[in-house]
Amino acid sequence: MKSIASYPDGLSRRVVLSTLAALSVVIGSLAPTTTWAQSPTDLLPSWNDGKAKQSIINFVTTVTKDGSPDFVPAPERIAVFDNDGTLWSELPMYNQLAFALDRVKALSNQHPEWKEKQPFKAALAGDLNGIAASGLKGMIELLMATHTGNTTEEFEQIVSDWLSTARHPKFNRPYTELVYIPMIELLEYLQANGFKTYIVSGGGVEFMRPWVEGVYEIPPEQVVGSYVKVNYEVRDGKPVLARLPEVNFIDDKAGKPVGIHYHIGRRPIAAFGNSDGDFEMLEWVTAGEGPRLGVIVHHDDAIREFAYDRQSHFGKLDRGLDEAPKRGWTLISMKKDWRRVFGSQ
Amino acid sequence: MKSIASYPDGLSRRVVLSTLAALSVVIGSLAPTTTWAQSPTDLLPSWNDGKAKQSIINFVTTVTKDGSPDFVPAPERIAVFDNDGTLWSELPMYNQLAFALDRVKALSNQHPEWKEKQPFKAALAGDLNGIAASGLKGMIELLMATHTGNTTEEFEQIVSDWLSTARHPKFNRPYTELVYIPMIELLEYLQANGFKTYIVSGGGVEFMRPWVEGVYEIPPEQVVGSYVKVNYEVRDGKPVLARLPEVNFIDDKAGKPVGIHYHIGRRPIAAFGNSDGDFEMLEWVTAGEGPRLGVIVHHDDAIREFAYDRQSHFGKLDRGLDEAPKRGWTLISMKKDWRRVFGSQ
Numbered sequence: 001m002k003s004i005a006s007y008p009d010g011l012s013r014r015v016v017l018s019t020l021a022a023l024s025v026v027i028g029s030l031a032p033t034t035t036w037a038q039s040p041t042d043l044l045p046s047w048n049d050g051k052a053k054q055s056i057i058n059f060v061t062t063v064t065k066d067g068s069p070d071f072v073p074a075p076e077r078i079a080v081f082d083n084d085g086t087l088w089s090e091l092p093m094y095n096q097l098a099f100a101l102d103r104v105k106a107l108s109n110q111h112p113e114w115k116e117k118q119p120f121k122a123a124l125a126g127d128l129n130g131i132a133a134s135g136l137k138g139m140i141e142l143l144m145a146t147h148t149g150n151t152t153e154e155f156e157q158i159v160s161d162w163l164s165t166a167r168h169p170k171f172n173r174p175y176t177e178l179v180y181i182p183m184i185e186l187l188e189y190l191q192a193n194g195f196k197t198y199i200v201s202g203g204g205v206e207f208m209r210p211w212v213e214g215v216y217e218i219p220p221e222q223v224v225g226s227y228v229k230v231n232y233e234v235r236d237g238k239p240v241l242a243r244l245p246e247v248n249f250i251d252d253k254a255g256k257p258v259g260i261h262y263h264i265g266r267r268p269i270a271a272f273g274n275s276d277g278d279f280e281m282l283e284w285v286t287a288g289e290g291p292r293l294g295v296i297v298h299h300d301d302a303i304r305e306f307a308y309d310r311q312s313h314f315g316k317l318d319r320g321l322d323e324a325p326k327r328g329w330t331l332i333s334m335k336k337d338w339r340r341v342f343g344s345q
Numbered sequence: 346m347k348s349i350a351s352y353p354d355g356l357s358r359r360v361v362l363s364t365l366a367a368l369s370v371v372i373g374s375l376a377p378t379t380t381w382a383q384s385p386t387d388l389l390p391s392w393n394d395g396k397a398k399q400s401i402i403n404f405v406t407t408v409t410k411d412g413s414p415d416f417v418p419a420p421e422r423i424a425v426f427d428n429d430g431t432l433w434s435e436l437p438m439y440n441q442l443a444f445a446l447d448r449v450k451a452l453s454n455q456h457p458e459w460k461e462k463q464p465f466k467a468a469l470a471g472d473l474n475g476i477a478a479s480g481l482k483g484m485i486e487l488l489m490a491t492h493t494g495n496t497t498e499e500f501e502q503i504v505s506d507w508l509s510t511a512r513h514p515k516f517n518r519p520y521t522e523l524v525y526i527p528m529i530e531l532l533e534y535l536q537a538n539g540f541k542t543y544i545v546s547g548g549g550v551e552f553m554r555p556w557v558e559g560v561y562e563i564p565p566e567q568v569v570g571s572y573v574k575v576n577y578e579v580r581d582g583k584p585v586l587a588r589l590p591e592v593n594f595i596d597d598k599a600g601k602p603v604g605i606h607y608h609i610g611r612r613p614i615a616a617f618g619n620s621d622g623d624f625e626m627l628e629w630v631t632a633g634e635g636p637r638l639g640v641i642v643h644h645d646d647a648i649r650e651f652a653y654d655r656q657s658h659f660g661k662l663d664r665g666l667d668e669a670p671k672r673g674w675t676l677i678s679m680k681k682d683w684r685r686v687f688g689s690q
Contacts, residue, residue: 209610220610232599239629241606254577261586265554265565287584
């Protein structure tokens with residue numbers, strides 16, 4: 001089991017892993033030692049040996065070792081993952097923004113005024129600088145116009161339909177295939193070791209929930225993110241949740257520890273991010289008592305994906321790069337630490 | 346295993362049940378049939394035979410029967426429970442209000458002005474009518490003054506300390522012993538059948554999270570409720586979450602389906618409540634497709650607990666009583682359906 005022959009089609013391996021994981025929970029609860037953590041490297045075949053891989057394995061081995069002073073009981077093994085740039089690609093723009101631009105086009109017939117009105121005019125032209133020029137206010141206007149005015153069930157269908165047809169402009173593949181295989185392996189490795197894995201993203205909760213279970217084996221209830229207000233209404237005797245054009249919570253920067261508190265209610269022991277939007281999340285998680293793991297994915301691979309950090313419009317990584325060493329956070333070099341990035345087509 | 350000899354001291358039984366439950370998940374995933382659902386009555390020993398018990402067992406048997414057209418995969422077996430009046434007693438007042446009144450007393454030295462100021466004056470006198478006269482605004486003022494101005498970790502400690510010493514005025518027992526044994530059995534029964542059990546309460550999330558795991562085997566992340574805003578701050582290099590005196594979300598009535606959507610993100614298949622505050626939650630859950638279970642605990646047992654419904658200040662049940670039959674919701678008569686109410690002392 002040295003490599004995943006094809007992902008996301010390699011379902012049989014996932015089924016095997018899930019069954020093994022379920023068994024390991026039982027074995028772990030009956031016997032004082034688990035055999036799982038003793039050969040963990042098999043589970044990370046797409047990682048090159050090095051400091052990054054080793055720091056992750058050391059951490060997991062430590063917290064799962066029964067009898068060790070650093071042992072952490074399974075219910076407290078909470079690991080949080082940023083999504084954009086940490087689990088899947090976020091350039092040339094956040095995928096949710098690509099979704100919004102496609103929605104502007106799809107809805108433009110009903111809104112002839114958009115041809116002359118910013119930020120919609122820029123959106124129709126695919127002009128990111130023009131959208132950026134409209135500021136946060138313009139961006140929120142764009143998101144509200146393209147994401148709300150429907151019910152939660154309608155929006156879920158819209159997202160699923162878009163994902164089934166949209167293609168990434170550089171890689172010409174469905175966005176859900178542009179997840180990082182080493183991170184998928186890491187999620188499986190943590191799940192097999194009794195961790196509960198959460199997404200904690202600046203992106204919209206309802207943009208992620210329709211597909212994360214199939215792609216990451218993370219159920220919808222383990223997704224924390226930004227969200228709009230919804231209202232409960234009974235229409236012709238049928239209850240619905242109507243999505244209102246009003247931002248309810250922005251799960252970014254200092255909002256991430258807050259979102260974690262609202263939704264999870266205890267401090268995770270491991271956090272994975274890639275940008276300064278994740279800084280406070282890593283800070284909060286690694287400031288807790290006992291063993292902690294903070295990890296930053298550094299995008300330094302222009303050949304296989306993208307190379308960006310301090311100057312990027314999306315996924316800017318500046319303070320995190322400066323402070324990772326002194327805070328004991330692990331930096332993953334996508335170029336050096338990952339044997340491969342995406343699954344084979 | 347016909348009765349729990351002593352609860353909450355009967356820990357060994359809980360350990361046995363948990364282990365059996367974990368095993369049943371594995372057995373269920375490996376073998377096409379489960380043996381668990383075929384003798385479920387053993388798990389509800391504190392329930393008298395009757396329509397209520399039978400409707401619950403029928404539902405669970407149906408959705409867990411592999412191959413049946415009504416089979417529901419385990420990840421979708423989400424069950425939501427109101428807390429006050431559904432899992433533990435809520436009279437003579439919500440326990441969280443009793444906590445608030447005790448907090449007013451504890452903090453009154455720092456607030457000499459409270460002696461003459463409502464609703465604090467009424468709170469110091471234990472005068473519920475006086476508090477009620479101050480309206481929703483007064484109630485929120487009381488809650489903010491007694492619940493906020495601290496960090497999340499400080500508040501958790503305050504709640505834990507209070508619960509370890511406070512006693513219920515009628516039963517003279519710790520509040521956490523005034524949970525309903527038949528409902529504890531029901532939680533275990535559902536958990537053993539692959540259900541993920543959530544609390545969805547009008548009460549404060551942070552008032553519940555410190556103790557629900559020990560009492561209900563429901564982890565903190567499976568608690569949905571009302572909550573205040575928190576702010577992420579770094580104080581002397583140490584990050585904290587400061588609790589602000591500002592209501593963020595009220596998880597009651599039409600807020601319950603909304604809270605379920607924000608936190609869980611999929612519609613549960615079973616809902617348990619006791620008051621009209623749970624009406625919309627039951628409506629939302631039972632309006633979904635496929636088999637659904639809606640259950641209302643009717644407090645009609647003045648001897649062993651309390652008898653109240655349409656006229657009660659706390660836990661008023663009016664519309665739910667009227668509409669339960671035509672909506673196919675199950676009514677539990679505490680008096681007739683429960684062999685016992687609380688654990689022995």
